Amino acid sequence: MAGNSIDLIHTTHAAAPGGHYSQAVLHEGVLYISGQLPVRAEGSHSADQPFEVQAAIALDNLVAILNAAGRQPSDLLKVTIYIAGIGHWPAFDRIYARYLGQHRPARAVVPVPALHHGYLIEIEALARGGEKMTVG
Amino acid sequence: MAGNSIDLIHTTHAAAPGGHYSQAVLHEGVLYISGQLPVRAEGSHSADQPFEVQAAIALDNLVAILNAAGRQPSDLLKVTIYIAGIGHWPAFDRIYARYLGQHRPARAVVPVPALHHGYLIEIEALARGGEKMTVG
Amino acid sequence: MAGNSIDLIHTTHAAAPGGHYSQAVLHEGVLYISGQLPVRAEGSHSADQPFEVQAAIALDNLVAILNAAGRQPSDLLKVTIYIAGIGHWPAFDRIYARYLGQHRPARAVVPVPALHHGYLIEIEALARGGEKMTVG
DSSP states (O other), X not given: OOSSOOEEEOOTTSOOOSSSOOSEEXXXXXXXXXXXXXXXXXXXXXXXXOHHHHHHHHHHHHHHHHHHTTOOGGGEEEEEEEESSGGGHHHHHHHHHHHHTTOOOEEEEEEOSOOGGGOSXXXXXXXXXXXXXXOO | OOSSOOEEXXXXXXXXXXXXXXXXXXXXXXXXXXXXXXXXXXXXXXXXXXXXXXXXXXXXXXXHHHHHTTOOGGGEEEXXXXXXXXXXXXXXXXHHHHHHTTOOOEEEEEEOSOOGGGOSXXXXXXXXXXXXXXXX | OOSSOOEEEOOTTSOOOSSSOOSEEEEXXXXXXXXXXXXXXXXXXXXXXXXXXXXXXXXXXXXXXXXXXXXXXXXXEEEEEEESSGGGHHHHHHHXXXXXTTOOOEEEEEEOSOOGGGOSEEEEEEEEOOOOXXXX
């Protein structure tokens, strides 16, 4: 009915979806990125690793999906971070600042009970959309 | 001040709002759907029902609101699912796939403590907006 | 790469960001407001105050950020409220209705474990964007 298309983003450089969802969706100039757990791009899990390692893997997935849509961390508009244990807040903020550099998008850090597979962190985001690129 | 209007969506085919909010808001081609609990359209509660029943009622509300805005599940952009007990993840993914069919919008499943009225699930979503229809 | 700009909103009339984020981001007609804790604009904390006081301070921050972007509560599209203890739901709904008046944007109330600094409430929102104003 609507002429405005919905494009699904897929890249093998981020963890494959573990259920009925796409890594990201592009619509009318906004990129909607699914919640990223600290699953590595090749599929291995990291739930036994320290928080810092898990946070970096989740952020790696986020950046890979941004890149697959032709975007960068500097295109992020709003990021929501779910963490199991609000005590991880300071460590998260440090790692996040390293990944984002000068850009400071809107953000919410939300404490939750243990995440899927026992993970300590999940990250979702909205970003300024771009041209979809074919990334293998 | 802005010319871009905000339209509120209302349908009796989904649970009426239980507080100070609308079922959904339409703005500039995006439909913002409020968190849907497993309250039936006629107002009866289901907190004593199994997770699968609750998930289906919450999804029924979501679909009814989409329809009230002239939209379908295939117009969903991003869905956020709050569940009390991450152990319900596999059951949710099965039911959700049945409702959505081939379409796989962006998604995050977020574990939470017990929801309002003791519910096990709440679902909110962003969708591609459409023409508002008058639905009774 | 994209011509559509991202504007960061800053006002001293709301609590300063406590980490690597901006108070709000404006992009293509939508204002993305970061999660607001009940930290007062001058920086003092309120975690020892009752829920009602905390809710009012978080909402004051939200309104101040809307105003800094030339917007009002009537421009809100979707509000997400994280509360530590779903038992605070009725009190929150009352206070929120007082702040919003006739306008009823889409909304989700999400129960969470204790928030950062032990706070009971955090509020984030999407709003209809406006002209950015320089507010000191």
